[in-house]
Amino acid sequence: MIDRLIEKIKKTHAPIVVGLDPMLDYIPEHVQKKAFQEFGESLEGAAEAIWQFNKEIIDHTFDLIPAVKPQIAMYEQFGVPGLLAFHKTIEYCHGKGLIVIGDVKRGDIGSTSAAYAAGHIGTVAVGGKTYRPFDEDFITVNPYLGTDGIKPFVDVCRKEKKGLFILVKTSNPSSGEFQDRLVDGRPLYEHVGEKVAQWGAECMGESYSSIGAVVGATYPEMGKILRKAMPKSYILVPGYGAQGGKGADLVHFFNEDGLGAIVNSSRGIIAAYKQEAYGKFGAEHFGEASRAAVEDMVKDIDGALNQQR
Amino acid sequence: MIDRLIEKIKKTHAPIVVGLDPMLDYIPEHVQKKAFQEFGESLEGAAEAIWQFNKEIIDHTFDLIPAVKPQIAMYEQFGVPGLLAFHKTIEYCHGKGLIVIGDVKRGDIGSTSAAYAAGHIGTVAVGGKTYRPFDEDFITVNPYLGTDGIKPFVDVCRKEKKGLFILVKTSNPSSGEFQDRLVDGRPLYEHVGEKVAQWGAECMGESYSSIGAVVGATYPEMGKILRKAMPKSYILVPGYGAQGGKGADLVHFFNEDGLGAIVNSSRGIIAAYKQEAYGKFGAEHFGEASRAAVEDMVKDIDGALNQQR
Numbered sequence: 001m002i003d004r005l006i007e008k009i010k011k012t013h014a015p016i017v018v019g020l021d022p023m024l025d026y027i028p029e030h031v032q033k034k035a036f037q038e039f040g041e042s043l044e045g046a047a048e049a050i051w052q053f054n055k056e057i058i059d060h061t062f063d064l065i066p067a068v069k070p071q072i073a074m075y076e077q078f079g080v081p082g083l084l085a086f087h088k089t090i091e092y093c094h095g096k097g098l099i100v101i102g103d104v105k106r107g108d109i110g111s112t113s114a115a116y117a118a119g120h121i122g123t124v125a126v127g128g129k130t131y132r133p134f135d136e137d138f139i140t141v142n143p144y145l146g147t148d149g150i151k152p153f154v155d156v157c158r159k160e161k162k163g164l165f166i167l168v169k170t171s172n173p174s175s176g177e178f179q180d181r182l183v184d185g186r187p188l189y190e191h192v193g194e195k196v197a198q199w200g201a202e203c204m205g206e207s208y209s210s211i212g213a214v215v216g217a218t219y220p221e222m223g224k225i226l227r228k229a230m231p232k233s234y235i236l237v238p239g240y241g242a243q244g245g246k247g248a249d250l251v252h253f254f255n256e257d258g259l260g261a262i263v264n265s266s267r268g269i270i271a272a273y274k275q276e277a278y279g280k281f282g283a284e285h286f287g288e289a290s291r292a293a294v295e296d297m298v299k300d301i302d303g304a305l306n307q308q309r
Numbered sequence: 310m311i312d313r314l315i316e317k318i319k320k321t322h323a324p325i326v327v328g329l330d331p332m333l334d335y336i337p338e339h340v341q342k343k344a345f346q347e348f349g350e351s352l353e354g355a356a357e358a359i360w361q362f363n364k365e366i367i368d369h370t371f372d373l374i375p376a377v378k379p380q381i382a383m384y385e386q387f388g389v390p391g392l393l394a395f396h397k398t399i400e401y402c403h404g405k406g407l408i409v410i411g412d413v414k415r416g417d418i419g420s421t422s423a424a425y426a427a428g429h430i431g432t433v434a435v436g437g438k439t440y441r442p443f444d445e446d447f448i449t450v451n452p453y454l455g456t457d458g459i460k461p462f463v464d465v466c467r468k469e470k471k472g473l474f475i476l477v478k479t480s481n482p483s484s485g486e487f488q489d490r491l492v493d494g495r496p497l498y499e500h501v502g503e504k505v506a507q508w509g510a511e512c513m514g515e516s517y518s519s520i521g522a523v524v525g526a527t528y529p530e531m532g533k534i535l536r537k538a539m540p541k542s543y544i545l546v547p548g549y550g551a552q553g554g555k556g557a558d559l560v561h562f563f564n565e566d567g568l569g570a571i572v573n574s575s576r577g578i579i580a581a582y583k584q585e586a587y588g589k590f591g592a593e594h595f596g597e598a599s600r601a602a603v604e605d606m607v608k609d610i611d612g613a614l615n616q617q618r
Contacts, residue, residue, distance in 0.1 A: 021421075024435070032436070041436030073421045077428035078435075079442030080393050087389055105417055107451065109481040112330075112382045119386035126333070126387075127341070127350030133388030142416065144453040145479050146486030170454050172418040177455030178501065181492040188487065188497070195486070 001137055001163040002212070002234060003205040005099050006259060008066035014298045015254070017101060017236070018061060018290075019266025020054050020089060021071040026271040027053045028283035047081035050074075053286075054089045057270055058096055060287035064294050067099040067137075069236075069264055087134060094135075101236065102136030105167065107149050114152035121153070121162040138163040140214060140236070143192050150199055154211060157203050163210035168193045168226060171216025171239030189222065190229060197230040208234050208260065217249055217263065224252035227260065235261045240297070241268030247300035251308045263301055269293045310446055310472040311521070311543060312514040314408050315568060317375035323607045324563070326410060326545070327370060327599075328575025329363050329398060330380040335580040336362045337592035356390035359383075362595075363398045366579055367405060369596035373603050376408040376446075378545075378573055396443060403444070410545065411445030414476065416458050423461035430462070430471040447472040449523055449545070452501050459508055463520060466512050472519035472543075477502045477535060480525025480548030498531065499538060506539040517543050517569065526558055526572065533561035536569065544570045549606070550577030556609035560617040572610055578602045 009015050024032065027049050035049035058068070075086035093100050106116040118124045119133045141153050141164050153164055169179055169189040179189045193213060200209030209232045215223050217239035227235065235253050240246075240263050253261035272278040272293035273286040281289035318324050333341065336358050344358035367377070384395035402409050415425040427433045428442045450462050450473050462473055478488055478498040488498045502522060509518030521543035524532050536544065544562050549555075549572045562570035581587040581602035582595040590598035 023420075023424075036436050041438045043433075043435065043440055043442060046433070046435045071417075071421055071424075073415070073417060073424040073428070077424040077433050077442065079428060079440070080389060080396055082428070082442070083392055084389050105451075106382070106414070108380075108382060108414055109479065111332075112380055115332075115380075115382040115386040119382070119388060119391070124352075124355070124386050126352065126355040127345050129350045131352055131388070133352060133386065133391070142414075142451050142453055144451055144476060144487060145481055146483035146488070148481050148483040149479075167453060170418065170458075172454055172457050174455035174457040177504070178453060178497065179455070181497065181500065183490040183492060183497075188490065188492075191490065192487065 001157070001161050002208045002210040005066060005163070005234070005262070006208065008099060009259070009262065012064060012066050013302065014065050015259070015262050015301060016065060016294070016297055017067040017069045017262050017264045018057070018065055018269050018294065019069045019071060019103070019238070019264050020057070020270065021074045021266040022050045022053050022270060023074060024049065026267065026274070028273070028286050030284065043078045043081040046078045047085040050078070050082070051085040051088055055092060056287040057290045058093060058098070060291040061269070061294050062096040062098055064291070064298070065098070067101055067262065068093050069101040069103050071103040071266070090134060090136060099137045101138040101140070101165065102134065104139050105142050106139065107142035107145055109145060110148045110152055113149050117153045117156040122156040122160050138165060140165045140167065142167050143195065147195070147199070154199050154202055157210050163203070163212065165212045165214045165236040166192070166196050166199070168196060168213040169215045169219055169222050171218045175216065190225065193226045193229045196233055200230070200233050204232065208232055212236055214238065215253065220249040220252055227252055227255065231255065236264060237261055238264045241265045247304035250301060251304050254305060258305060265297055269297065310466070310470050311517045311519040314375060314472070314543070314571070315517065317408060318568070318571065321373060321375050322611065323374050324571050324610060325374060325603070325606055326376040326378045326571050326573045327366070327374055327578050327603065328378045328380060328412070328547070328573050329366070329579065330383045330575040331359045331362050331579065332383060333358065335576065335583070337582070337595050339593065352387045352390040355387045356394040359387070359391070360394045360397055364401060365596040366599045367402060367407070369600040370578070370603050371405040371407055373600070373607070374407070376410055376571065377402050378410040378412050380412040380575070399443060399445060408446045410447040410449070410474065411443065412449050414449050414451050416451035416454055418454060419457045419461055422458050426462045426465040431465040431469050447474060449474045449476065451476050452504065456504070463508050463511055466519050472512070472521065474521045474523045474543070474545040475501070475505050475508070477505060477522040478524045478528055478531050480527045484525065499534065502535045502538045505542055509539070509542050513541065517541055521545055523547065524562065529558040529561055536561055536564065540564065545573060546570055547573045550574045556613035559610060560613050563614060567614060574606055578606065
């Protein structure tokens, strides 16, 4: 799966991923209104608004980007109807040729991780039949439980040609509380990063592994160290834009081949129409605003990468 | 919420929780067959088999126990239909007066944790209306992201009178890989345990906090230390039975008041009919086998607690 992602990144010249994290606040009034007229002010109505919002953004950006990253929590908060919109979004993105990174941050003891892996990136058997319930291409995974909680995900990746991004150093302000604590003189996240590199050795593509890492854009110095500790791991970098990261902060997440990282922006793209810079599009044309924001983000990151060369 | 849990534990004399983790392998042939006849060998068929299996077990045990703990992964693996069975199970358990601990192990950056908290233990607004999508009473949460990933859950607990069990030391064999690493001379799980105690101070009931911890039955010596480090935190103890824990291993998870811990068993109860000890019931009467297994588990734990006194 990592080879397909790299191929698409090269083709689009865009090492970026659009985070489909549709809070209701981001969804223009007219989209919400129409959904509520049809389905009521219900969980189904919220799910419909999310789905129509996503569809418009995907339609306006799919040719510019390699991948999307729906954050499942934004769907799960609307219960089963919300999760139906999550599934519909994945299917629609696949139809548009996009790679889907399910931001699910699952992780549990072995048998339970195996069930998550089956449901999200693998298959389940029911009687004599086999299904792919959510069918993301990559998912994010939490490493707190250690190797036997991660192994079932890695096994499914190898079998099904899927991939993972394992949390190493997260983008939030208090991520250091546990992740930065020194263990044998080095922060915990470095130890986790080393494990990611080990786990990844089992799932090598041509030049990178399908087992990657999450390292926040908000911690560029740590990104630099982790880049070297996990040379074959792709790094998914959240925290660009709204969370404070900028293109220039990101160069050290990349390797010298210009690859090795993919930068996520969520609010900055999907709610672009709310920003002054894209205000001219208006809420009616929020999809076009998102397209312009994607173009600017690609320029920012590509510019920073070129300056470094 | 913790006061309600304690009241029910005292009433049933059973500091135990039944893990509703229905792998298809556990579900007797006749239940699967009936479900597949009605819904086909489909995700809906699997979900129906799970639901009918759960219902039978709940009907045979609800009067003996204070709480159940459905593991969402076992439902999520069957996609949206599976999650519908998860929701139906929660509603049915509430109807029977049971407290529901959603074993979801969620955890993310602040805004995302807030969405998970809303969906599982809080409310979401859609237009002018408000819903409780999954409506568990407690959920399990992963602490790897630190305070700002946990705080949104704690805030919802305080507002909605719900509770959490935060992963401190998990029951799986490789939990030590990161959790046991020494930070300032003490294992990481102790630092996490101290944070749990701090976070819990905001959600105190009469004598315990609604913010508890998960500590595996498989690590009794660590349970002893953590019991002292978090005197006001209830400990949810997985790993009894199938994972290797025994009643005698568990006494140190309890305080001197006989409270402070609740022990989970999943496979040992719900698949009891497959064990030699309960084989006489046969697959047809799997609910009765589960009831007998609950009675034996209560005896084992109560016996161990009495021996200690």
